[in-house]
Amino acid sequence: MEIDRIKKLIKLLNDSDLSHLEVEDKSGHIVLEKQISNVPPATAPVEAKTFEPEKTAKKVIKAPFVGTFYTSEQPDKAPLVKAGDKVEKDQVVGIIEAMKMMNEIKSDLSGTIDKVLVTNGDAVEYDQPLFTLKD
Incomplete structure (x- = not known):
């Protein structure tokens, strides 16, 4: 298998949500794996609303x-x-x-x-x- 094709397969794996990629063709067989963490993606912090009582409570x-x-x-x-x-x-x-x-x-x-x-x-x-x- 050519090095350019292997690089494309590595990029494909890294750009996807896949953790395992196995390809077999006439020129060879390759298995690629990557570790996926269980950490959820970071979200933007939510601005906390603060309660401010009215100046003159009714x-x-x-x-x-x-x-x-x-x-x-x-x-x-x-x-x-x-x-x-x-x-x-x-x-x-x-x-x-x-x-x-x-x-x-x-x-x-x-x-x-x-x-x-x-x-x-x-x-x-x-x-x-x-x-x-x-x-």
């Missing part, structure tokens, strides 16, 4: 159960609270209808309503944030 009023949220006691009345309103602990901030019962939702915190996160008539889940408060 308090949240959450739904105590599943139901339909209403902003007021009657459809034609103004909302019980809106963004910018001050609320005290145990103040009614909304109504959740569950199993045909209207349940008052009372704030367990004092502060100022920063955002109203749900709208009148929205279906809400247990522990779903309804309002955010700021001090």
